[in-house]
Amino acid sequence: MLLIHCPYCEETLPEAEFAYAGEAHIDRPADPSALSDEEWRDYLFIRSNVKGPHFERWRHVHGCARFFNAVRDTVSDKFMTTYKAGDPRPDLTAEEAAQ
């Protein structure tokens, strides 16, 4: 079982307490009705599907109930870091150098 660090509880806890919630840092358009069908489709459905470090949302659903962000390597399934919702994307150079 994966262990995930919750940035709110400040504890590393079993995956069973968490739920995956899709790619992170996707802003809802401020004025949806101004968008073309293609732009709205891209916002709703088109995701980056990266191989390597993936920025994604998780929710500590059986715990503090908060949503937060994580960077997970989709090749190794290792969590590189987690951070609070609303915080900017972390600089990954240190983590990447370590790998």
Added chain:
Amino acid sequence: MTTQKHNDTDRSAVMIRIEELVPQARFSLRVRSERARVLSESLGLALPVRIGSVERKGEVEALCLGPDEWCVLAPDKRRDALIEASRAAYAKIPHAFCDVSDREVVLRLSGPEALTALTTGIARDIESMEVGSAARTAFDTATVILWRDDENSFRMDVWRSFLPHVRALLDLAQAEFAAGL
């Protein structure tokens, strides 16, 4: 053979005891963290700030469940006074203070194998939980709140509709202890 079985049953009862506790008043408190201190003064509560920590003031217990969420337990006789205090504070300090007393049933698990029995359903490391702390977690698929009151004494708050499922798994664990597994 009959005697043997009788002894085994006794042994499992000593190793782990499971009881349903008498209901008390339970509230769900939501308030922005920056207003928690001033609200705690109005309600006469001690509100902890670290998730998982518990503060006791008189007979009232408050557990921090999240950055803006607390579980408050009180004796029945304090219920009306707490609701009244919340109502009085509401105009100045927006918050939600909901009576959810009927939502959960509280189990007491005690005895030298209580912790082992809990590990049959809970994935988190219970052994490292500090005595006096508590945590919302999952038992099998059910959300529960686990309180560690002593080294070998736990309370587990289980939502009413999940109780038969949780209880069946605990009874199975108890039967396995009795069989010496």
